[in-house]
Amino acid sequence: MRAILLGAVLAVAFSGPAEAQRDPLSLLLAEPKFERTLLYAGADTPEDKPRLLAIVNGAIADVRGLPIPRDPELVRSRLARGIAELDTFATEDRDRGDWYLLRAWRASGFRVESGLFEVPDQRILSLH
Secondary structure (H helix, E strand, O other): OHHHHHHHHHHHHOOOHHHHHOOHHHHHHHOOOOOOOOOOOOOOOOOHHHHHHHHHHHHHHHHHOOOOOOOHHHHHHHHHHHHHHHHHOOHHHHHHHHHHHHHHHHHOOOOOOOOOOOOOHHHHHOOO
């Protein structure tokens, strides 16, 4: 009886809006970005941060809005556009943005190489 009750409580706890919050793309979207860490000094200038956030969060939100299962070509195309938009920023900010966008590829459920970079995805992911 306890097992059935516990199962019912867990089913209610993990359904509805909470389910959306556990979606990997939603979690990535909600994550603070371009903040100072041990390995990253934060956005190069205060005025860069809102622009960086708009590019990265916009790409993640667009990918999240695609129908499931997501078409890898559509995801790749949208992420590639974000990568191109990051091109005018400082190297560290571009690298950080690339890291977030590659994480969006993975959060979309893809485990194959993204083809977004000239180096293997793991190299980008290991930088942060």
